[in-house]
Amino acid sequence: MVGWWYLSQKYDASSAMVSRDTNVVDRRTFLKLTGGSGLAATAGCLGFGGDGGGGPIVIGQPAALTGQWDFLQPGVSAATDAAIQHINDAGGPLDREVELQRRDTAVAPQEARTVVTQLVENDDAVALLGLFSSELNPLFDFIQEQETPVVTPWPGSNFLDTRGGDKGTPDDLSDDGWIWRTVISDTVHTAGAALRALDDGHETVGVINGNTEGAKSWADGFVNAYEANGGTVAERVEVSQGSSSYQSALDRLFGTDFSAFAVSLPLEDAITLMSDWADGNYGRQPILSDPLAQQDLVDQVGDPLSGAWAASPGESGPNYDAFESAYEADADINAWTPPAWDATMVTALAIERAGEATPEAIEQNLGPVSRGDGTEVATFQEGKEALNNDEEINYQGAATDVTFTDFGNVIGSVVINEVQDGEFTQVETISADDLREFVPEGEY
Amino acid sequence: MGLVQNVVFGLVQGSYIAIAAIGFTMIYGIVNMINFAYGEYLTIGAFVGVLAAGVLPLPVAALVAMVGAGAASIALAKLFFTPINETGPVPMLLTSIGLGLVLRNVIRLGAGRSARYYDTESATYEFAGVPEVPVGSVDLLGNFFVTSRMLVVVGCAVAVFAILHALLTRTDVGIAMRAMSDSEDLARVRGIDTQMIRNSVWVLAGVLAGLAGVLLGIQTNVSVTTGFSQILQILAAAILGGAGSPYGAIAGSYVIGLVVALSTAFLPADMTGLSSAVAFLVLVVVLLVKPSGIAGEEVREA
Numbered sequence: 153m154v155g156w157w158y159l160s161q162k163y164d165a166s167s168a169m170v171s172r173d174t175n176v177v178d179r180r181t182f183l184k185l186t187g188g189s190g191l192a193a194t195a196g197c198l199g200f201g202g203d204g205g206g207g208p209i210v211i212g213q214p215a216a217l218t219g220q221w222d223f224l225q226p227g228v229s230a231a232t233d234a235a236i237q238h239i240n241d242a243g244g245p246l247d248r249e250v251e252l253q254r255r256d257t258a259v260a261p262q263e264a265r266t267v268v269t270q271l272v273e274n275d276d277a278v279a280l281l282g283l284f285s286s287e288l289n290p291l292f293d294f295i296q297e298q299e300t301p302v303v304t305p306w307p308g309s310n311f312l313d314t315r316g317g318d319k320g321t322p323d324d325l326s327d328d329g330w331i332w333r334t335v336i337s338d339t340v341h342t343a344g345a346a347l348r349a350l351d352d353g354h355e356t357v358g359v360i361n362g363n364t365e366g367a368k369s370w371a372d373g374f375v376n377a378y379e380a381n382g383g384t385v386a387e388r389v390e391v392s393q394g395s396s397s398y399q400s401a402l403d404r405l406f407g408t409d410f411s412a413f414a415v416s417l418p419l420e421d422a423i424t425l426m427s428d429w430a431d432g433n434y435g436r437q438p439i440l441s442d443p444l445a446q447q448d449l450v451d452q453v454g455d456p457l458s459g460a461w462a463a464s465p466g467e468s469g470p471n472y473d474a475f476e477s478a479y480e481a482d483a484d485i486n487a488w489t490p491p492a493w494d495a496t497m498v499t500a501l502a503i504e505r506a507g508e509a510t511p512e513a514i515e516q517n518l519g520p521v522s523r524g525d526g527t528e529v530a531t532f533q534e535g536k537e538a539l540n541n542d543e544e545i546n547y548q549g550a551a552t553d554v555t556f557t558d559f560g561n562v563i564g565s566v567v568i569n570e571v572q573d574g575e576f577t578q579v580e581t582i583s584a585d586d587l588r589e590f591v592p593e594g595e596y
Numbered sequence: 597m598g599l600v601q602n603v604v605f606g607l608v609q610g611s612y613i614a615i616a617a618i619g620f621t622m623i624y625g626i627v628n629m630i631n632f633a634y635g636e637y638l639t640i641g642a643f644v645g646v647l648a649a650g651v652l653p654l655p656v657a658a659l660v661a662m663v664g665a666g667a668a669s670i671a672l673a674k675l676f677f678t679p680i681n682e683t684g685p686v687p688m689l690l691t692s693i694g695l696g697l698v699l700r701n702v703i704r705l706g707a708g709r710s711a712r713y714y715d716t717e718s719a720t721y722e723f724a725g726v727p728e729v730p731v732g733s734v735d736l737l738g739n740f741f742v743t744s745r746m747l748v749v750v751g752c753a754v755a756v757f758a759i760l761h762a763l764l765t766r767t768d769v770g771i772a773m774r775a776m777s778d779s780e781d782l783a784r785v786r787g788i789d790t791q792m793i794r795n796s797v798w799v800l801a802g803v804l805a806g807l808a809g810v811l812l813g814i815q816t817n818v819s820v821t822t823g824f825s826q827i828l829q830i831l832a833a834a835i836l837g838g839a840g841s842p843y844g845a846i847a848g849s850y851v852i853g854l855v856v857a858l859s860t861a862f863l864p865a866d867m868t869g870l871s872s873a874v875a876f877l878v879l880v881v882v883l884l885v886k887p888s889g890i891a892g893e894e895v896r897e898a
């Protein structure tokens with residue numbers, strides 16, 4: 153990637169110099185040109201540079217193939233694969249095939265750093281379709297140094313609310329954050345959870361959360377939205393994840409008066425905690441963070457969990473059907489599955505609009521293909537056709553409408569999934585418009 | 597917040613740790629090595645137990661898990677530790693770190709990513725009407741509850757302590773273990789088959805790890821990190837009690853369990869996530885005051 157792009161720039165610079173200085177090409181300039189061309193051609197033959205020639209365009213996917221969030225990865229992998237299949241079937245961006253390189257980070261920051269380096273330096277990936285909050289937040293500066301766009305369906309962290317995107321200046325890379333997320337921020341769906349809690353008459357709540365970035369971010373978002381709308385948090389308890397028992401923490405939490413309590417932990421820890429809660433007959437209304445809307449939780453905790461609910465990112469995109477018809481995998485569709493489809497589509501469209509597959513060009517075109525008054529397109533195929541007709545496009549996604557804000561965020565609806573008859577059932581949808589007041593312009 | 601209730605939680609947590617810490621500290625005392633792979637022995641026991649529980653009653657499955665973990669322990673010792681017995685504690689420590697890493701990944705590859713769960717029910721017994729004795733925000737008595745699961749854990753721990761005490765004081769093997777723990781050379785001079793004693797310790801440590809793994813699996817889940825997530829607390833309990841001393845390990849385990857429970861209950865609200873760190877702080881303080889740990893045995897070179 154770097155080799156071919158660099159040589160191309162050098163070649164262009166040399167050409168410009170020839171035309172500016174004189175119409176006569178001297179011997180030294182001729183040698184430079186032919187030497188440069190030869191090197192560039194050699195680099196292309198040897199495969200230096202993912203954006204060179206007509207070879208495949210490599211896109212990387214840091215993935216949670218192992219680790220505490222790995223139960224969410226199968227759906228995301230399947231959606232990404234389905235999107236890549238669709239893109240390649242439609243001829244691929246710039247009439248080239250897209251090749252996905254997926255590597256496991258186990259959602260560990262140090263591992264993620266290594267994987268990002270491998271993907272960018274060794275695999276020549278021109279964009280990355282992954283990384284969680286727990287990885288992005290500590291690696292934020294490192295990601296900036298890579299200058300490779302990260303278009304991710306995972307992170308909810310409100311740390312990223314004002315850090316990503318192109319700041320509304322697509323052509324100016326100097327202010328870019330290089331991170332775009334196709335899933336709504338915790339700020340949005342915790343606002344949905346807070347709104348529902350207040351609507352249900354829970355004016356005082358307790359909060360119990362784990363000590364990782366993701367778990368804390370959800371709890372922070374919930375507390376901020378809840379208190380901003382008049383609610384009172386009676387007690388907040390933070391616990392060490394991986395404990396064999398959470399009874400002491402529960403005893404502390406339930407020593408105060410409140411009518412509902414919010415839980416933000418990874419699934420396995422949440423199962424232990426909620427089983428302890430059921431054993432202790434603590435009662436009151438559980439409000440679960442969105443990753444906990446999983447059948448395993450219901451199966452293991454049993455009847456006491458009946459009535460518990462979670463506010464999850466909705467599947468409110470205008471073109472959810474396009475995703476659903478292409479998705480044939482057995483893996484369950486979770487809240488991050490449609491955003492994974494969107495991340496892949498919007499990245500491929502950015503390459504198509506850019507006319508070249510370089511990280512910089514993709515970064516400059518992610519905003520333009522998702523905003524504005526262009527022709528609305530549901531898939532890469534439609535977008536490619538429109539771009540080939542010299543039309544501007546506006547990708548309308550499966551999870552949300554994928555209208556990136558200046559900070560690389562999206563806004564979408566939130567659905568309330570409640571445990572009824574031993575399974576999570578969707579009982580309510582809070583529209584994106586209702587949630588917009590929680591995300592003021594300039595802060596999201 | 598009731599003090600009695602939190603003491604109950606601390607005793608239960610201490611019981612999990614104690615069962616495992618006994619095995620850990622016996623390996624240290626007799627084989628003279630810190631076995632960082634010991635957490636994986638718990639994981640092996642938990643997996644064997646959950647598989648056996650699919651076809652056998654839970655108590656029988658627990659016995660199968662203990663036998664399985666004991667067999668795995670002696671097999672791993674024969675393969676990786678016995679050949680380097682004479683190289684000293686540091687090479688054995690490093691080998692155990694490597695072995696732990698390998699075992700975790702082998703288990704991950706073999707067992708897959710999903711956590712597994714024991715199918716158990718738990719009854720809750722509430723003790724209401726206990727008078728309150730408030731001191732500030734702390735209630736020294738107050739209502740409390742226990743669950744059948746807690747009682748099983750504490751009961752298993754007490755049974756293990758009793759059997760261990762009988763083993764160490766009433767059987768030739770146990771007395772030989774104690775002799776060897778004091779001085780392997782003198783034990784050998786007295787005609788004790790030291791390799792046989794080492795083998796016995798490996799089996800016993802594995803059996804205890806298997807039981808602890810099953811109990812942890814019942815309380816939480818069975819995954820590749822079931823044992824690994826507990827190894828630091830087990831290590832802390834063993835060192836706190838006096839490395840090499842089974843009785844010290846029991847005492848150390850309950851200190852750790854109680855400190856974790858009470859610090860979660862009574863630390864300022866924004867510090868509750870640090871309860872495990874407080875347990876290690878206690879360890880550091882105790883070692884500064886009494887470097888040999890609670891039971892008074894010297895910490896050997898490692």
